[in-house]
Amino acid sequence: MFGGRRSCAGDLLQIGGRIPPQVRLSPLPPCRSHTPPLSAPTMSVSTEQVRHIAKLARIAMSDEEIERLAPELNNILGWVEQLGEVNTDGVEPLTAVIDQKLRLRDDVVNDGDIRDKVLANAPDAQHGFFAVPKVIE
Amino acid sequence: MSELTAKTIAELRDGFRARDFSAREVAEAYNAAVAGAKALNAYAVETPDDALAAADAADKARGNGDLPPLAGIPLGIKDLFATRGVNTTAGSRILKDFKPPYESTVSANLRKAGAGMLGKLNMDEFAMGSSNETSAYGPVISPWRRKGSNVGLTPGGSSGGSAAAVAAGIAPGVTGTDTGGSIRQPAAFTGICGIKPTYGRCSRWGIVSFASSLDQAGPMARTVRDCAILLEAMAGFDPKDSTSLDLPVPRWEANLSSDLKGKCVGIPKEYRIDGVPAEINALWDQGIEWLKDAGATPVEISLPHTKYALPTYYIIAPAEASSNLARYDGVRYGLRVEGEGLNGMYSATRAEGFGAEVKRRIMIGTYVLSAGFYDAYFTKAQKVRALIKQDFRKAFEQCDVILTPTAPSAAFGIGETTDPLAMYLNDVFAVPASLAGVPAMSVPGGLDGQGLPLGLHLIGNELDEQTVLNAGLAIEERAGFTARPEKWW
Numbered sequence: 268m269f270g271g272r273r274s275c276a277g278d279l280l281q282i283g284g285r286i287p288p289q290v291r292l293s294p295l296p297p298c299r300s301h302t303p304p305l306s307a308p309t310m311s312v313s314t315e316q317v318r319h320i321a322k323l324a325r326i327a328m329s330d331e332e333i334e335r336l337a338p339e340l341n342n343i344l345g346w347v348e349q350l351g352e353v354n355t356d357g358v359e360p361l362t363a364v365i366d367q368k369l370r371l372r373d374d375v376v377n378d379g380d381i382r383d384k385v386l387a388n389a390p391d392a393q394h395g396f397f398a399v400p401k402v403i404e
Numbered sequence: 405m406s407e408l409t410a411k412t413i414a415e416l417r418d419g420f421r422a423r424d425f426s427a428r429e430v431a432e433a434y435n436a437a438v439a440g441a442k443a444l445n446a447y448a449v450e451t452p453d454d455a456l457a458a459a460d461a462a463d464k465a466r467g468n469g470d471l472p473p474l475a476g477i478p479l480g481i482k483d484l485f486a487t488r489g490v491n492t493t494a495g496s497r498i499l500k501d502f503k504p505p506y507e508s509t510v511s512a513n514l515r516k517a518g519a520g521m522l523g524k525l526n527m528d529e530f531a532m533g534s535s536n537e538t539s540a541y542g543p544v545i546s547p548w549r550r551k552g553s554n555v556g557l558t559p560g561g562s563s564g565g566s567a568a569a570v571a572a573g574i575a576p577g578v579t580g581t582d583t584g585g586s587i588r589q590p591a592a593f594t595g596i597c598g599i600k601p602t603y604g605r606c607s608r609w610g611i612v613s614f615a616s617s618l619d620q621a622g623p624m625a626r627t628v629r630d631c632a633i634l635l636e637a638m639a640g641f642d643p644k645d646s647t648s649l650d651l652p653v654p655r656w657e658a659n660l661s662s663d664l665k666g667k668c669v670g671i672p673k674e675y676r677i678d679g680v681p682a683e684i685n686a687l688w689d690q691g692i693e694w695l696k697d698a699g700a701t702p703v704e705i706s707l708p709h710t711k712y713a714l715p716t717y718y719i720i721a722p723a724e725a726s727s728n729l730a731r732y733d734g735v736r737y738g739l740r741v742e743g744e745g746l747n748g749m750y751s752a753t754r755a756e757g758f759g760a761e762v763k764r765r766i767m768i769g770t771y772v773l774s775a776g777f778y779d780a781y782f783t784k785a786q787k788v789r790a791l792i793k794q795d796f797r798k799a800f801e802q803c804d805v806i807l808t809p810t811a812p813s814a815a816f817g818i819g820e821t822t823d824p825l826a827m828y829l830n831d832v833f834a835v836p837a838s839l840a841g842v843p844a845m846s847v848p849g850g851l852d853g854q855g856l857p858l859g860l861h862l863i864g865n866e867l868d869e870q871t872v873l874n875a876g877l878a879i880e881e882r883a884g885f886t887a888r889p890e891k892w893w
Contacts (some may be wrong), residue, residue: 322768327755347715360786364603364841384505390740397735400746
């Protein structure tokens with residue numbers, strides 16, 4: 268369906284009329300349409316997978332929406348796959364962008380007694396609780 | 405613009421103190437300007453009474469001499485900030501009519517400093533967008549137009565309402581938030597100033613979360629000085645945000661100086677992108693000359709992982725968003741749409757409540773975090789993010805501040821960019837600083853051939869907002885950017 272050809276930054280910058288067609292980051296290697304990514308496996312998302320992701324994300328989607336979304340997701344995922352070019356051997360994943368220690372606070376109750384405020388915006392609050400559709404038969 | 409709405413925040417503050425006018429006169433002038441600018445769709449909610457109440461309090465306090473720093477100043481607040489009792493929807497249908505019973509730390513800080521609120525500013529839904537077209541309130545129309553054209557332009561995004569309000573003179577200053585350029589790109593598109601401080605300077609408490617490791621609040625205003633004034637009031641340690649920096653707030657305004665003697669300005673070679681309009685590169689070169697004129701020495705630097713910043717961002721930000729937005733489940737607040745059982749209710753609510761771009765990002769985020777793909781995408785992106793951070797660490801061993809263009813184009817027309825990826829590329833220059841958590845600012849540099857503003861972008865080392873502001877001031881003084889959009893609304 269997608270012809271196996273993946274986009275690279277150079278291709279994608281050509282999409283849309285506003286950014287001039289020859290825009291690309293410099294220095295940028297040529298399109299890697301024949302070079303598989305170094306570490307990320309080649310992933311093409313099928314409509315079945317899109318349906319599964321929508322289920323995981325708890326978003327109801329029609330068949331038309333799924334058909335429309337699949338190529339969009341493939342386009343975006345194909346583009347991010349260029350990260351496979353980067354050698355990250357021995358690199359620790361970043362966990363905090365600014366070094367800082369997590370603080371501890373005194374283990375005391377410093378909030379609470381605001382039940383009605385907490386429930387004030389609930390679409391369905393009953394007897395001081397959030398109400399949901401019946402879960403247990 | 406009336407005489408009062410043409411003034412900067414510094415001028416309003418000083419004039420109010422000198423009894424040239426009352427705070428009520430300022431609030432009334434702005435309330436009238438806001439009411440007369442509905443065609444821009446910049447405000448999602450107008451709160452004229454709030455602005456008047458703060459003004460009256462300021463007028464009353466003026467007698468006793470002990471005025472808070474923003475007494476008499478009315479501001480616009482981006483709709484991402486929770487405001488007690490006032491609709492806070494993040495531009496989404498899923499939060500329609502949500503009235504927080506609490507106030508965000510940043511807006512509370514501004515209130516404590518004496519500011520009033522003119523209203524809540526329109527924005528891209530959940531701050532996901534670069535054109536303000538994804539808002540459930542409809543797009544914001546920029547007050548700027550191309551020469552001889554009446555085509556509606558975007559003010560940029562996601563802080564599009566914020567940017568349009570300042571540019572149109574319907575707020576002297578506003579709050580914005582920046583996850584991957586959402587303060588800086590709209591500031592550039594509308595000819596105003598905007599700064600994203602170091603990650604952790606402004607508390608995220610009470611700001612509707614998008615991507616928590618990137619989200620940062622900051623001010624947008626007409627001048628560099630006004631940004632410094634507002635940022636001082638917004639920033640500060642907050643125990644309610646676990647990533648808030650426990651550091652004193654510097655006196656950025658008092659220490660403003662456009663003398664850059666002894667400072668080195670880094671010019672990253674990787675930001676030279678083929679095909680960017682020549683006017684943008686010419687403005688960049690002009691910016692280098694301006695900073696040299698201010699006493700700085702330019703030095704070529706390398707940020708080797710620049711080209712990987714956008715793809716890294718488009719893994720990390722959607723991943724965090726998919727997790728953060730899981731809270732919109734139709735149970736505790738916001739929209740509920742009934743469906744088959746509990747899962748059916750969740751899915752129906754989220755299908756109807758979220759717009760197309762938000763769904764797209766939740767889907768990408770869910771995919772890259774799902775079993776079997778997590779390491780290949782998310783862990784990989786966090787490793788590349790570490791390398792990008794390292795790039796900036798090394799660069800700041802060589803220079804004090806980095807100068808680049810803010811965006812690869814001037815403002816574009818509403819509906820002109822329909823491809824999601826082409827839209828993402830707007831933030832190509834802005835995203836690396838977001839991933840590195842360092843402060844960055846856009847200041848207007850000039851107009852392009854079509855009469856539209858272009859911005860220059862200054863990136864500083866972590867915690868060094870002062871050098872960013874000072875270099876911004878040096879550019880502002882030399883650019884002499886006084887252009888204002890011609891009133892058509």
